[in-house]
Amino acid sequence: MKTIWITSLEKNQARVTAVTQVLQRYGLQVKGHFWADAPDQMAWRTALDTLLADRADVWLILADEAELAKPGVRYGLSLLCTSLRELRGAGFPVALLWRDKAADLPSLLTHCLQLDEAAAAWPAKIVAKANMAGKALAPDYRFSVLGDEQLGQWFELGPRAGNWDGIVCGISGGGAEITFQAVGASGKLPERSVLEFAQQGLQLKVGAMEYRAWAVRNQIDAAHSCYVRVKGCPQSLLFMPYAEESQAEANVIALC
Template structure:
């Protein structure tokens, strides 16, 4: 039986029960949680861990316009999506269920989600989506978020194949700042690190946004990563391989 993981943004028990009952009628197993809007404590990460523990097959977000208007909620949803993608290596099937017509734009990292309306035959579309093979992640980079309330929030970046001659990582947003960086094996924070030609206080422009960036010249391959600790919730992050002449393509991910 396929498992559908429900993230209820508005914590309405009646709505969750109704959605869960409908999923059961269609032969799906519901599981999930009430969304906790506390990115400072990485509350979204506990939900992502629970998603994995349940071996869920599809992520179903019960949308609420007021909640989706909050940058902190959008940020948490974006990181949840990014972590699932990195852990599974595929674009995890995702659906957003509205009580009527969609009333707010989704965070960019959820652009591929199936958008549904409770007044339509939404459950049949969930069944079709959950039984469709998930597409492998198409990007040539790895992007994940690690840490907890004690360790802080760490972004992990690296190539999926080949190697980079270092990493440049920047953040945009007045309420966020970088305060540490490290290099080590992929998949977990290193106990110690040696940085080569580390740089701080760089300023980069991309589109209409300004990014405060740090850089390091350690060679990074598919088995290693650059880790950057960030305080706060950046509106967007930018990263790219280090290039002596500055001629490298940057990736910009909007998180809010």
């Protein structure tokens, strides 16, 4: 039996019950939770761990425009989505179910399936997603988030293939700051790390956005990552292979 994992952004039990009953009529198992807007406590990570433990086949978000206007909600959903797809594959099905017209989404959710709750066809589309292997082209970088309330929030970054001669990582907005960096094997925080030519306090600018960045010159490949501890909820993330030039191509991701 396929499992649909529901995230309800608002605490609306009646809506959750109605959606659950529809999906169950299609032979689907339904699990899920009510969203907790507590990114400083990494509440989204608890949701991700439960979703993975339940071996969900589709992540269905019961969207709400008012909730999606909150920066903390947008931030948490973004981190959950990117981490989920790193762990389960870029094609893992993520869908948003709207009662009204679809609203603006964080950039990491813009490619998700968007469904109209008033339309008769939405349950069949969920069934199709649950039974069809997802196909999506993964970006040429890896971006996931590790940690918990005690360890803090760690961004894991690196190339999907090939090799980087170091990395530069910067954040902007939200009063957030980078507090530590490390390099180690992918998928888990290293117990110890030796950094090569580490730098702090770099100032980068992309358009009107200014980024506070750290850098390191360790070789980073598909089996190794740079881990950056971030305090707070930045609005935007910038990272790129280390470059000596004053102008270089970078990955820029809006998180809220």
